[in-house]
Amino acid sequence: MASEDVKASESAVSTIVNLAEEAKLAREGVKAPGTALLNICKSLFAGGVAGGVSRTAVAPLERLKILLQVQNPHSIKYNGTIQGLKYIWRTEGLRGMFKGNGTNCARIVPNSAVKFFSYEEASKGILWFYRRQTGNDDAQLTPLLRLGAGACAGIIAMSATYPMDMVRGRLTVQTDKSPRQYRGIAHALSTVLKEEGPRALYKGWLPSVIGVIPYVGLNFAVYESLKDWLLKTKPFGLVEDNELGVATRLACGAAAGTFGQTVAYPLDVIRRRMQMVGWKDAASVVTGDGRGKTALEYTGMVDAFRKTVRHEGFGALYKGLVPNSVKVIPSIAIAFVTYEMVKDVLRVETRISD
Template sequence: MASEAKPAGEAAKPRTHEFLSICKSLVAGGVAGGVSRSAVAPLERLKILLQVQNSQNIKYNGTSQGLKYIWKTEGFRGLFKGNGTNCARIVPNSAVKFFSYEQALKGILWFYQQQPGNEEAQLTPILRLGAGACAGIIAMSATYPMDMVRGRLTVQTEASPRQYRGIYHALSTVFREEGPRALYKGWLPSVIGVIPYVGLNFALYESLKDWLIRSKPFGMGQDSELSVTTRLACGAAAGTVGQTVAYPLDVIRRRMQMVGWKDAAPVVAGEGKSIMEYSGMVDAFRKTVHHEGFGALYKGLVPNSVKVVPSIAIAFVSYEMVKDILGVEVRISH
């Protein structure tokens, strides 16, 4: 006897549920990105200023001095300059990144299990690393123009001859005066850097949590759940390793983004000087090391480390907490 067809309303319910689940996951990722980045906005701005300032015109020479100098010369608002643009970029970036990670992880695990002998395979750090790398590339590429203009908005000061008035003005000005390709300056080192950075963040965070739950050192994870403090520590460890490995590429990316900016702030070009031109990523590495030494590839690492530890930790934990509040599966990997 032929089975009865399901009513159209019942058939639509799974699709509606799946759509809502996707929306909730994207919202959770966006909230996590906005909260984590706003919490460390002053350190984010100082990091970029340290990365791009001219070696002959040093104004920022450390975390404490740099923050005090910004406060003295630009006030409280100066500490958060560029954060609106940053959040406008990081919210969709974070939403896409977390969602892409979950989908990539499912796809990679399914493909791996299709291979003979791997039918019962479980998630491994390598599979998580691959999924994290895919998620990072997708999210970075989708929002890169926002990151490019955010760097310029963050660097400009009251002394900048040209003032970008906001995100749209910066995007349209760069597009009009420097061409569409300028919006993707520094994209290659960004993509190369995001592979170990995001990949290691996800892989280490999830692997550390799984290890703590399985081994239960010091009585952790007795109920197959870790405390917020422990998860924050896992996120901090993952973020520290990831950003240290990828940091030189982040410095080169920032410097390449400034090329072509004729009215840059003096802190970038130096008084009466122009920004150094780079023909590509390799040339940027070569000139940076040649003129400023190998240590220049780690300019701003200290404030970035202070920033990354809470930022990555807050992002992961916020994501899981928001998903829990919205009634979505809490664990990032299934």
């Protein structure tokens, strides 16, 4: 009996010591390993939900954008946003409006999760280095440093999920009249690997890397900088109790998305066209000489830029920009706000603004 009392006392002491240690770590700003891991999982989950919700909300516009980017200029089917959406609805119905969205979500959910989490971690690392370099422990991230953190996050997330993006592009472009059909994500991946080799899964990767730096970097930098400015200046009564409302955060996200995508859009067009290289069954895709429904021939990113501008003019680099702008404004805004709201619900202590 005495032995059991001793064991119980030792257990109680051990519990008290553990709780005291966790309290000490909390006071010092250090999370216990279990808590840190749980917060990482919650952060990844919040990023994934944000990506899935935001992309599904604008799926029809996403598909139209890709179709506009790669269509044959001598056989125009999609002539503008409204006409293009009506044409897809008339010829393919509701399923056509959301064609490729399953693949898109399968790509964007992990991409978004990795992107938001990578941004948080990159921000912490850059801020730590910046404070050491300046000797100021109270220094905060500047817009340029946020741009760097966002660029790092974009490159990591895009590289990790690029094969899914490549396959998504092909699934989106194919129609019911294509001679051969990709039956789904797995079938498309296996077919491309078998017929074109593993390198084909990364066609267009270079312009994607170059494009993701201003696009994702500016998204995060503009969003966070706008929020900081609003919180500091408190204009137009937009700030209440040092918090921004949902509508204000949506507006910040919309501004960030519009600015970032306008800068990076030509690279997105070139990336999409390079992804179609080697696929003879693409529907009305553009070739270097302007003919349609044959394999695209580009030797690289510079060659793709040169041939596109030479045969179709500079404006071809902005094909699909209007539906993309209409898509990006709500998409980026919804992604940022959804991410922060999900983290609030899950009670994750750190948000991207912190």
